[in-house]
Amino acid sequence: MPTTMTSTPKSSDLISTLVGIVGAAQVLSEPADIAPFVTDWRGRYRGAARCVVRPGSTAEVAAVVKACAEAGVAIVPQGGNTSLCGAATPDVAGAAVVLSLGRLNRVLAVDTRNNTITVEAGCTLAAVQEAACAVDRLFPLALASEGTCQIGGNLSTNAGGVQVLRYGNTRELTLGLEVVLPSGEVWDGLRGLRKDNTGYDLKHLFIGAEGTLGVITAAVLKLFPLPKRQTTCWLNVATPAAAVDLLTAAKSVFDAQLTAFELVSENALQLVLKNIPGSQRPGVVSPWCVLAEFSDAEPAAVEAWLAARLVSGEVGDGVVAASEAQAGKLWALRENISEAQKIEGISIKHDVAVPVSRIADFLAAADAALSQAFPGIRVVAFGHVGDGNLHYNLSKPDALDNAAFLTSQPQVNRLVHDAVHALNGSISAEHGLGQLKREEILRYKSPVEMALMRSIKQVLDPHGLMNPGKVL
Amino acid sequence: MPTTMTSTPKSSDLISTLVGIVGAAQVLSEPADIAPFVTDWRGRYRGAARCVVRPGSTAEVAAVVKACAEAGVAIVPQGGNTSLCGAATPDVAGAAVVLSLGRLNRVLAVDTRNNTITVEAGCTLAAVQEAACAVDRLFPLALASEGTCQIGGNLSTNAGGVQVLRYGNTRELTLGLEVVLPSGEVWDGLRGLRKDNTGYDLKHLFIGAEGTLGVITAAVLKLFPLPKRQTTCWLNVATPAAAVDLLTAAKSVFDAQLTAFELVSENALQLVLKNIPGSQRPGVVSPWCVLAEFSDAEPAAVEAWLAARLVSGEVGDGVVAASEAQAGKLWALRENISEAQKIEGISIKHDVAVPVSRIADFLAAADAALSQAFPGIRVVAFGHVGDGNLHYNLSKPDALDNAAFLTSQPQVNRLVHDAVHALNGSISAEHGLGQLKREEILRYKSPVEMALMRSIKQVLDPHGLMNPGKVL
Numbered sequence: 001m002p003t004t005m006t007s008t009p010k011s012s013d014l015i016s017t018l019v020g021i022v023g024a025a026q027v028l029s030e031p032a033d034i035a036p037f038v039t040d041w042r043g044r045y046r047g048a049a050r051c052v053v054r055p056g057s058t059a060e061v062a063a064v065v066k067a068c069a070e071a072g073v074a075i076v077p078q079g080g081n082t083s084l085c086g087a088a089t090p091d092v093a094g095a096a097v098v099l100s101l102g103r104l105n106r107v108l109a110v111d112t113r114n115n116t117i118t119v120e121a122g123c124t125l126a127a128v129q130e131a132a133c134a135v136d137r138l139f140p141l142a143l144a145s146e147g148t149c150q151i152g153g154n155l156s157t158n159a160g161g162v163q164v165l166r167y168g169n170t171r172e173l174t175l176g177l178e179v180v181l182p183s184g185e186v187w188d189g190l191r192g193l194r195k196d197n198t199g200y201d202l203k204h205l206f207i208g209a210e211g212t213l214g215v216i217t218a219a220v221l222k223l224f225p226l227p228k229r230q231t232t233c234w235l236n237v238a239t240p241a242a243a244v245d246l247l248t249a250a251k252s253v254f255d256a257q258l259t260a261f262e263l264v265s266e267n268a269l270q271l272v273l274k275n276i277p278g279s280q281r282p283g284v285v286s287p288w289c290v291l292a293e294f295s296d297a298e299p300a301a302v303e304a305w306l307a308a309r310l311v312s313g314e315v316g317d318g319v320v321a322a323s324e325a326q327a328g329k330l331w332a333l334r335e336n337i338s339e340a341q342k343i344e345g346i347s348i349k350h351d352v353a354v355p356v357s358r359i360a361d362f363l364a365a366a367d368a369a370l371s372q373a374f375p376g377i378r379v380v381a382f383g384h385v386g387d388g389n390l391h392y393n394l395s396k397p398d399a400l401d402n403a404a405f406l407t408s409q410p411q412v413n414r415l416v417h418d419a420v421h422a423l424n425g426s427i428s429a430e431h432g433l434g435q436l437k438r439e440e441i442l443r444y445k446s447p448v449e450m451a452l453m454r455s456i457k458q459v460l461d462p463h464g465l466m467n468p469g470k471v472l
Numbered sequence: 473m474p475t476t477m478t479s480t481p482k483s484s485d486l487i488s489t490l491v492g493i494v495g496a497a498q499v500l501s502e503p504a505d506i507a508p509f510v511t512d513w514r515g516r517y518r519g520a521a522r523c524v525v526r527p528g529s530t531a532e533v534a535a536v537v538k539a540c541a542e543a544g545v546a547i548v549p550q551g552g553n554t555s556l557c558g559a560a561t562p563d564v565a566g567a568a569v570v571l572s573l574g575r576l577n578r579v580l581a582v583d584t585r586n587n588t589i590t591v592e593a594g595c596t597l598a599a600v601q602e603a604a605c606a607v608d609r610l611f612p613l614a615l616a617s618e619g620t621c622q623i624g625g626n627l628s629t630n631a632g633g634v635q636v637l638r639y640g641n642t643r644e645l646t647l648g649l650e651v652v653l654p655s656g657e658v659w660d661g662l663r664g665l666r667k668d669n670t671g672y673d674l675k676h677l678f679i680g681a682e683g684t685l686g687v688i689t690a691a692v693l694k695l696f697p698l699p700k701r702q703t704t705c706w707l708n709v710a711t712p713a714a715a716v717d718l719l720t721a722a723k724s725v726f727d728a729q730l731t732a733f734e735l736v737s738e739n740a741l742q743l744v745l746k747n748i749p750g751s752q753r754p755g756v757v758s759p760w761c762v763l764a765e766f767s768d769a770e771p772a773a774v775e776a777w778l779a780a781r782l783v784s785g786e787v788g789d790g791v792v793a794a795s796e797a798q799a800g801k802l803w804a805l806r807e808n809i810s811e812a813q814k815i816e817g818i819s820i821k822h823d824v825a826v827p828v829s830r831i832a833d834f835l836a837a838a839d840a841a842l843s844q845a846f847p848g849i850r851v852v853a854f855g856h857v858g859d860g861n862l863h864y865n866l867s868k869p870d871a872l873d874n875a876a877f878l879t880s881q882p883q884v885n886r887l888v889h890d891a892v893h894a895l896n897g898s899i900s901a902e903h904g905l906g907q908l909k910r911e912e913i914l915r916y917k918s919p920v921e922m923a924l925m926r927s928i929k930q931v932l933d934p935h936g937l938m939n940p941g942k943v944l
Contacts, residue, residue, distance in 0.1 A: 113720050113829035114860070136724070158669050169667060172644060187920050192827045194859040195641060196898035197630050197680055198905055198913055199943055200925050204676030208669055225724045248585050252608070252697045255768060256728035296727060298770075355664045357585035387666040388586070426668035433670055441670055448659050452932075453672050459931040460924075471671055 011050050014071045018053050018097070021063040026054040026103070037078060037098045038090055041148075045086035045435060048094030049076070056103040058120075058178060058186060058217040065215060066184025068097055074465045075099050077211035079153030080124065082145040084351075085434025087157065087210045091469050101152050104217060107131045115223040116175060116192040121152025121216050128221065137223035140167035144335065152216045158208035160430035162334075165386035166259040166295070167224065170207065176220035177203040182213070182461040192220040205456065210432050211467040213460045227259070227295035231302045232327035235309075236286030236316035241360040243290050243385055246314055250292065253305055260293035261386035262334050263359075268382040271340040272333050279333060282319040290385070291334045293327075337382050341393060346402050347380065348394045348412050352420045353429035356388040366392060366419040373415060374408065375399070389429040392416060417444065433471045483522050486543045490525050490569070493535040498526040498575070509550060509570045510562055513620075517558035517907060520566030521548070528575040530592075530650060530658060530689040537687060538656025540569055546937045547571050549683035551625030552596065554617040556823075557906025559629065559682045563941050573624050576689060579603045587695040588647060588664040593624025593688050600693070609695035612639035616807065624688045630680035632902035634806075637858035638731040638767070639696065642679065648692035649675040654685070654933040664692040677928065682904050683939040685932045699731070699767035703774045704799035707781075708758030708788040713832040715762050715857055718786055722764065725777055732765035733858035734806050735831075740854040743812040744805050751805060754791040762857070763806045765799075809854050813865060818874050819852065820866045820884050824892045825901035828860040838864060838891040845887060846880065847871070861901040864888060889916065905943045 018027050028034050029051040037052045039045065050073065055061045068075050074096040078088040090096040104120035105127065111117075112135050119128055125146040132139035140163045141154060149159075155177070159170045167173065176191040189203055206213055237243045243263050250258050266287050273279045282289075294302050302320070309315040321327035341347050354362045363381060370377050376397030383390040394412060396405035417427045421444045428437055442450065450472075457464075457472050490499050500506050501523040509524045511517065522545065527533045540547050546568040550560040562568040576592035577599065583589075584607050591600055597618040604611035612635045613626060621631075627649070631642045639645065648663040661675055678685055709715045715735050722730050738759050745751045754761075766774050774792070781787040793799035813819050826834045835853060842849050848869030855862040866884060868877035889899045893916045900909055914922065922944075929936075929944050 111827060111829050113716055114827040115720075115723070116827070158673075160667050160669075164666065168644075171673070172640075181920070181924075185920050187924060188918060189921070191896055191898070193825045193896075193898050193901075194828070195632050195636065195825045195856070195861045195901035197632075197902060198898055198900045198909070198917065199680075199921075200685075200928055201630075201643070201676050201680055202921065202924055204673050205928075208671075208673055213672075225727045227727075244585055248587075251587070255697045255699075353665045353667045355583060355586040355588070356666070357583050384667070389667045424663055424665075426663070426665050426670055428670045429665075429667035430669060437670070445670065446660060448653070448657050449661070449671075449674065452653075452659060452674055455931045456672055456677075456928070459927045 014067060014073055015051055017067045018051065018064060021067065022053055022055050022060050026056070028052040034098070037081065037100060040086055040089045041082055045089040047090035047092050049090045049096055049098045050094060052098040052100055054100045054103050058104070058180065061099070061104070061180045061215055061217050062184050062186050064099060065180050065182065069182060069184055069463070069465060072463065072465070073097055074468050076467050077101065077156070077215045079122065079150030080145065080148040082149040082153065083157070083434055084431045085436035087432055087434030087470050088153065089435070099215060101150060101217070108218065110135050111192065112137065114192050116220050117223055118190060118192070118218065118220045119151055120218050121150060121155070123151050125149050125151055125154055132223050133226070136226055138226045139221060139223055141170055141173060151219065155207050155216050155219055156209060156211050157432040160384070160387065160389065162260050162262065162384060164384060165261055166256055171204065173222050174203060174207060174219055175222060177206055177216055178218040179206050180215040180217055182466050190218055190220055208432070210434060210471050212457060212471045213466060229296060229299070230327065231294040231297060231299050232321040232330050233292050233306065234282040234319045234330050235290045235292060236283060236318065237288050237290055238316060239360065240288060240363050242314065243288055244356060244359055246290060246309065247356070247386055249314070254294055254297055257294050257297040258292065259295040260291065262291040263382055263385035263390070264289045264291060264334055264337070265379070265381045267378060268337045268380045269333065271344050271380060272336050275340040275343040276336045279336070280329070282330060282333070283317040286316055291330055334382070337380070341380055341395065344395060346396065346405065348409050350392040350413070350416050351429050351431045352392055352416065352425055352427055353387065353389045354420060354423045354425035356385065358423040358425070359385055359388060359390065362390070362419055362423055362425065365422065366416050369415040369419060370394065370412065373411065413440065435470060438469070438471060486539060486545055487523055489539045490523065490536060493539065494525055494527050494532050498528070500524040506570070509553065509572060512558055512561045513554055517561040519562035519564050521562045521568055521570045522566060524570040524572055526572045526575050530576070530652065533571070533576070533652045533687055533689050534656050534658050536571060537652050537654065541654060541656055541935070541937060544935065544937070545569055546940050548939050549573065549628070549687045551594065551622030552617065552620040554621040554625065555629070555906055556903045557908035559904055559906030559942050560625065561907070571687060573622060573689070580690065582607050583664065584609065586664050588692050589695055590662060590664070590690065590692045591623055592690050593622060593627070595623050597621050597623055597626055604695050605698070608698055610698045611693060611695055613642055613645060616810070623691065627679050627688050627691055628681060628683050629904040632856070632859065632861065634732050634734065634856060636856060637733055638728055643676065645694050646675060646679060646691055647694060649678055649688055650690040651678050652687040652689055654938050662690055662692055680904070682906060682943050684929060684943045685938060701768060701771070702799065703766040703769060703771050704793040704802050705764050705778065706754040706791045706802050707762045707764060708755060708790065709760050709762055710788060711832065712760060712835050714786065715760055716828060716831055718762060718781065719828070719858055721786070726766055726769055729766050729769040730764065731767040732763065734763040735854055735857035735862070736761045736763060736806055736809070737851070737853045739850060740809045740852045741805065743816050743852060744808050747812040747815040748808045751808070752801070754802060754805070755789040758788055763802055806854070809852070813852055813867065816867060818868065818877060820881050822864040822885070822888050823901050823903045824864055824888065824897055824899055825859065825861045826892060826895045826897035828857065830895040830897070831857055831860060831862065834862070834891055834895055834897065837894065838888050841887040841891060842866065842884065845883065859901070885912065907942060910941070910943060
């Protein structure tokens with residue numbers, strides 16, 4: 001095997017063992033072959049690996065993990081490699097094995113009476129959505145990267161998205177898990193139960209653990225009825241506080257039929273109108289807008305409710321999509337913000353959450369701190385206001401060049417994250433910690449909480465071989 | 473202090489310390505004073521305690537736990553003492569301290585824009601419901617013992633109830649926790665965030681842990697809009713399978729507006745009609761009935777849907793409550809089953825869950841196994857079919873006397889639990905393990921799962937002082 005030429009004898013032994021488990025074709029060690037697996041999709045994190053191994057079954061994952069554990073070699077589990085925080089990228093030492101889950105891509109069962117789907121970790125999110133749709137059900141997790149990201153990664157990062165308001169995060173969508181533990185043992189928790197109070201809830205330990213406590217290999221997920229009709233509207237509001245008031249009012253009337261409630265600032269909308277061809281402003285200019293989606297509500301009820309909000313002045317102007325195509329155009333304005341900002345130039349991004357009631361306070365505090373420290377800085381704020389989750393992104397002041405702006409990133413992050421923390425918020429609402437925020441979190445989590453997390457890591461992965469350098 | 477007369481010197485030292493923390497009035501050690509705290513409410517578990525201590529704040533709880541940890545004395549946390557499995561009763565040795573949370577009964581905050589309420593652990597469930605209602609919100613957890621049970625106990629047992637179908641278990645209703653750890657340190661996780669992906673989700677470790685990993689002292693809980701109208705119906709169905717089909721159909725049309733879906737067998741209904749004065753059969757006799765509740769759905773839509781089900785034969789006969797009083801009477805038929813069965817005589821009860829799609833299979837298998845082993849045994853099955861959760865209770869065959877029936881309990885349990893396990897179900901859906909099922913669970917959980925649970929217990933509570941003899 002050519003790989004042995006550049007490997008230490010120990011590495012050679014391990015690779016032989018891995019080849020024995022998964023076959024030579026599924027152990028990659030040529031630099032060209034492993035390149036896509038050792039760099040994140042945005043090219044921000046570049047690592048190296050002893051090899052990439054691609055098991056095809058849970059038994060093979062278990063055997064690979066066991067072999068690595070016996071050799072004392074670290075493992076970096078990887079799904080679709082779409083992390084925004086370098087959570088699936090190995091470090092530069094090149095000692096780790098990347099364990100790619102992509103071949104575990106079977107839908108194992110669909111149970112329409114239990115409203116569950118059982119899938120292997122390597123299924124793309126889109127494949128899970130499609131399998132649900134094929135039996136007239138909704139799997140509600142929806143993300144920009146859904147065609148590429150894998151459900152195992154969604155589980156490991158407790159992914160969020162635009163429908164959390166109604167359906168919850170990935171954590172709330174999960175009934176059961178199968179996990180290969182750091183020892184190589186398999187925990188079979190693949191239960192499709194809505195109620196089970198027989199001891200500690202182990203699945204919640206692994207969900208959101210970013211592969212640092214074990215490798216998720218399969219899951220039982222909840223399905224929901226497919227909405228039969230949706231009403232999508234674009235509503236102008238004067239302030240973020242007015243948006244939150246509108247949210248409160250909409251929830252009290254429409255409850256679970258309010259399935260999305262997204263906040264968009266004029267700054268964010270302007271970037272889309274400027275940089276995304278075909279974009280069109282819905283209605284008149286407003287400092288803030290809301291994209292609201294109602295599912296299975298009577299359209300007449302939604303329109304009557306909106307009419308009353310216009311009369312009261314709670315909404316300044318409103319557009320209700322008259323067709324699916326129009327609804328799609330409204331959604332595109334929201335979904336293209338990141339792309340538009342990328343076209344505009346470099347930016348410093350934050351994925352934060354505060355209590356919904358503190359959204360306006362957070363924006364006021366962060367805006368004030370930043371404009372004092374960095375006059376001219378442009379705030380591009382938008383996000384899932386229904387979940388208290390903002391993507392609080394910053395474009396550079398005209399007076400600064402790119403290099404100077406990027407140099408200021410630690411200070412910018414500090415100001416934003418301190419404002420979040422002062423409101424008892426989270427510096428990573430959706431994306432996880434990965435490598436990106438592993439140090440930063442030490443400033444905000446209490447020593448007691450960090451000690452609890454470390455003690456759990458220590459007892460489940462005493463040799464620190466599962467995705468080292470991430471989270472903790 | 474009179475208590476020192478019967479205490480060992482060490483106990484005396486500890487009691488002095490505890491008196492120093494909470495005051496003499498809040499340390500009970502006279503047998504008459506501690507009696508209500510060392511026996512469960514049904515009188516099934518009788519224990520003893522060194523003393524009962526009633527702290528009035530989280531700081532006092534922390535100091536008490538620290539003092540006990542330093543003295544090497546076990547703690548039994550206790551809320552409303554309404555456990556059905558002896559989870560809050562100390563053992564007979566009398567060495568433990570009962571830590572009663574009842575004085576931590578403040579509502580700390582209500583945030584209508586965040587739809588959250590922050591409460592201390594000793595608030596009764598009814599007090600939490602009332603505080604929510606006072607601001608026009610619903611806290612949806614609802615249980616028979618709600619006037620007595622405390623939210624800390626609900627959290628520690630991940631309580632369920634009749635609205636889990638729509639709102640989830642206590643676990644799904646919780647955003648943040650404050651916990652006094654076995655060391656006496658306080659983990660402040662009192663966050664009211666809908667999204668927070670900054671490391672391991674510690675709250676889910678303590679929820680459902682029955683006080684074996686620490687003492688929950690406060691929580692941030694989700695609130696929901698109060699339903700503005702409800703439609704309650706009693707529907708005859710031919711079989712449990714027909715009930716599940718009806719559930720599937722109702723969910724696909726009404727989604728989250730279907731807020732309860734309870735199954736009642738004719739055996740169960742007959743006991744209520746016989747033993748509960750004023751009970752009346754709704755409609756004609758049927759082997760099985762469903763109590764369904766729709767919230768905020770158009771009554772006309774519900775009635776049209778039901779009319780079509782009657783025409784198709786999916787429902788044999790149906791009654792829609794015409795008033796709140798009528799709805800209350802229908803609910804009383806369901807809620808009085810346990811009481812009616814108690815009046816009828818002794819019974820052997822089970823609180824089990826299977827996937828919703830396997831309800832009929834479970835009933836067929838369990839009924840067959842039992843009628844073969846115990847000819848004439850009467851199955852009184854009912855429960856939250858929407859959650860796959862049945863209270864599968866058994867009344868004795870006429871041929872057996874009470875003593876002989878009770879002697880058969882281990883064998884009856886075994887047959888029922890084996891049937892549950894064969895369908896990948898749970899032998900404790902709602903009630904927890906406590907003392908009652910601590911041994912039984914060893915038959916059904918894998919050694920890998922038990923080892924994981926034990927390792928978590930070991931690392932968080934290395935001296936085994938938190939509620940010993942429960943769960944593990």
